[in-house]
Amino acid sequence: GQNIDQPTEMTATEGAIVQINCTYQTSGFNGLFWYQQHAGEAPTFLSYNVLDGLEEKGRFSSFLSRSKGYSYLLLKELQMKDSASYLCAVGTGFQKLVFGTGTRLLVSP
Amino acid sequence: ETGVTQSPTHLIKTRGQQVTLRCSSQSGHNTVSWYQQALGQGPQFIFQYYREEENGRGNFPPRFSGLQFPNYSSELNVNALELDDSALYLCASSLAPPGTRDYEQYFGPGTRLTVT
Numbered sequence: 001g002q003n004i005d006q007p008t009e010m011t012a013t014e015g016a017i018v019q020i021n022c023t024y025q026t027s028g029f030n031g032l033f034w035y036q037q038h039a040g041e042a043p044t045f046l047s048y049n050v051l052d053g054l055e056e057k058g059r060f061s062s063f064l065s066r067s068k069g070y071s072y073l074l075l076k077e078l079q080m081k082d083s084a085s086y087l088c089a090v091g092t093g094f095q096k097l098v099f100g101t102g103t104r105l106l107v108s109p
Numbered sequence: 110e111t112g113v114t115q116s117p118t119h120l121i122k123t124r125g126q127q128v129t130l131r132c133s134s135q136s137g138h139n140t141v142s143w144y145q146q147a148l149g150q151g152p153q154f155i156f157q158y159y160r161e162e163e164n165g166r167g168n169f170p171p172r173f174s175g176l177q178f179p180n181y182s183s184e185l186n187v188n189a190l191e192l193d194d195s196a197l198y199l200c201a202s203s204l205a206p207p208g209t210r211d212y213e214q215y216f217g218p219g220t221r222l223t224v225t
Contacts, residue, residue, distance in 0.1 A: 004151075035216075040221075041218065041219075042111070042199055042216040042217055042218045042219050043152070043199070043216050044111075044216070045213055045214070045215070048213065087151050087152075089151070096142070096154045096157060096165055096167070097142075097144075097152070097154060097201075097214065098154070099144075099151030099152050099153070100151050101149070101150050101151045102150075102151050
């Protein structure tokens with residue numbers, strides 16, 4: 001089966017740091033993706049991890065532990081525009097992505 | 110801006126009708142995937158096309174079908190629409206062929222389908 005779990009909603013304050021966790025159990029693994037999706041818009045690619053460890057890209061970092069089936073997305077220096085849904089997705093082969101239900105992040109002033 | 114376009118933006122159909130949604134990928138992107146995203150959910154994989162051939166399918170009935178054309182455009186067709194088909198339909202294209210490990214899919218803005 002395919003199962004991806006992430007929190008439904010998180011809140012944080014502008015300027016703070018937030019970590020969004022994702023655990024997965026899938027029948028295949030070709031990498032883990034994080035996407036950002038603003039309401040009514042398409043998902044936009046944030047990060048891709050295929051090996052264990054931390055990938056840093058500006059204010060965003062993503063971590064993967066394949067043995068634990070675990071990833072997190074770290075957002076630093078939060079801005080109001082970071083209010084969005086964050087989707088964790090696993091590539092299971094042939095570019096088929098299995099998505100979690102998404103974490104809605106609300107950033108307040 | 111991903112270079113992937115979809116049409117129409119919004120669509121309202123009646124239960125039992127048929128609908129065709131369109132996607133135009135970037136030049137050279139031979140792989141296109143279609144996803145259905147219900148409100149408050151993550152996208153669900155419908156199927157994928159590579160060089161005009163279906164190359165994988167999710168848990169969707171046969172009334173969901175597709176086509177891919179040599180000019181990097183593709184279609185998603187849904188017959189006998191049901192109320193539960195109301196969702197955002199996303200296409201995503203990729204330069205990498207299926208089966209390669211390092212890839213990135215570019216999503217279009219989606220088509221919002223409402224079935225009444």
